Amino acid sequence: MSEFLSLEDLTLAYGGSVAVDRLNLGIRRGELIALLGPSGCGKTTTMRAIAGLLSPKSGTIRLDGRDVTRVAPSRREVGLVFQSYALFPHLTVFENVAFGLRLRKEGDLAAKVAAGLATVGLSDFADRAPAALSGGQQQRVALARSLVMNPKVLLLDEPLSNLDARLRLEMRLELQRVQRETGVTMIFVTHDQAEALALADRIVVMRDGKIEQVGSPEQIWTEPASGFVADFVGFETILPDPETGGALAWRPAAVTLGEGPHRGVIRGASFAGAHREYVLDTALGVVKAETPASVPPLAPGAEVAFDLPRARAVRLASA
C-alpha cells in the first residue's frame, strides 16, 4: 500500500466496446510515468479516467489513500495539460493561470500566478492573449495553469508531439526540471517510444486496453517482455525460435549484411544520415537491417547474404 496512485481492475468502456480491460497499476509519489502505446491502446482513456473526465465501468482509482473513483474531476486535485493546451482564448495569460486559484478564492493571487509563470519562464507574457503565443509558449502556460493548483498528480497528454524537434528537447528538459523542483507525480501519455525512454522513470506499455509491460526505460529497451513491446522499441525483425518454441528479435543494427548463411532480396533501401536502412525479402520472412552510412549502398533488387546472430538477439516467450 505504498502506492500513491493505484488503479485496481479498472475497466473503461465507450458505448459497447471495452477500451481498457481490468487494468492494475500502482504509481509511487513523485514518479514520472509514461503511458506508451499506439493510438487506440487505451492510454488516453486511462488518463481521462484518472482525471475524472470519464467514469469507469468498474474498478477503483485510489489517490493518496482516498477512493476517488466517483469523485468529481473538480475535486480530485488532478491537473491535466491537454494535447492542444486548451487555453481559454478570451483570457490573458495571467487570467488563464489565475483561473483555478480564483475559483478556490485563494489569497496572494498575483504572487502565486507570478511564481507559476516564472517556473515556466513566461514572466514577461502575463498580459498577452494566448493566440499571440507560439505553440511551445502556450504549452508552458497550460503547464503553469495546472501547476499553480498544486495537483497531487499532473497528467500530460502527448506533451511533446505538437512541438518541433528543437523545442521538443527543450520542453523535455523543462518537464524534468519542473518535476524535480516541484516533486509532483507526473503521468504522461505518448505514442513515441523515444519520448518515453528519455523522460520517464518508469514506462507502462499498453496494447488493446491492457498493460503489456511495466519497467524502467532500460528494461523496456533491453528486455522487452513480448513481441509487441520488442517491435515497439525497435526490434524490427522477430522470428520464431525453433529451439525454445519462443521467438527471437533483432534490431536492424544487429543483423549482419553481406555475409552469413541466409540470402535475401533487397526490397527497399533508404539513407537515414548516420546509417542506411534496408528491408529484405527472405525465406524466413521480412528482415530489417541497417549498415553504417560509410558502407557503400546496396541497390534494391540485389540478392545479398545475411546473418541473424543469436548472440545479438533478444529472447521472447512468444512472437
Add this chain to the structure above:
Amino acid sequence: MNGRLAAWAVLGLVLTFLIGPFLIIIAAALSAGESLAFPPQGLSLKWVVKVFEIESFRASFGVSMFLAVFGTLAALALGVPAAYGLNRYRVPGAEAVRTIVSAPIIVPGIIVGLALLRYLVIPTGVGIGPALFLAHTALILPYAVRVVSASLENLRTDIEEAAVLLGCTRFGAFRRVVLPNIRGGVLAAFILGFVTSFNQVPVSLFLSGPGVRTLPVDMIAYMEINYDPSVAALSALLAFMSVAIVFAAEKFLGFSKYV
C-alpha cells in the same frame, strides 16, 4: 469589350432594383405635398415630423420594440441551450430537433399566423399579445439556434474540460468559458432576431387586435385610410434604423462572419 459593357449594365440594373425603392421612399418622405407620390412635390421635413405625432404609430412602435427585444431575448434563452445541447451531446433525434427548430423559417408566415389565430387564440382565449409574443419567439428561434451553433462549432470542447479540472462545475464551465467565447455569435443572433422580428408582417397581420398591433401592420392599416407621405417618412426612418444597426454590428463585431 461588349461583354464588359453588358456586365456593367446588368450590375447597374441590379443595383437600381435593390437600392432604387429605398431612394424613392426617401424622396417621397421629403415631399411637401399632401399625398404619397414620386417625384415629390417640393421639399420639406413636415412628414418626418408628422410621424412622431401620430398616436397609433407611437403605440405600435412600442409593441414592435417590445416584441423585437424581448422576443429575441426569449428565443436566445431557449436557443443558446438548445444549440449547446445539439452541438455537444449526441442526443437521439438531434437532426429531427434541428429540422423542427428551423421549421418557422420554411413554413410561410401566413400559415403560421392563421394557424395560431385559429387554433391557439380562438379556442383557448389566449390574448393577442401573448400569442404575438410566442409567435415572434418561435420565428426568431431558428436564427438563434443556427447562429449560436455556428460559433459553438468553432469553439474547442477541451477548454470546458480544462475549466472543470480547475474547479468549475459543468454549468460554471459553460458560464465562464463557453459563453464569453460565443458572445459575438449571441450578439449577432440578437441583431438578426431583432431585425427579423421588427420587419415581420404576415404572422403579425393575423395576430392583431385592439391596442395590440405591430408597427408594419399599423402602417398598412394607416395607408388604407390616409394616403399621405408620413408612411414613406416612417419607412425611411425604419430603413435607416436597420442600416445603422447592421452597420454598427459589422463595425464592432464583424457581423458578416456570423450570418
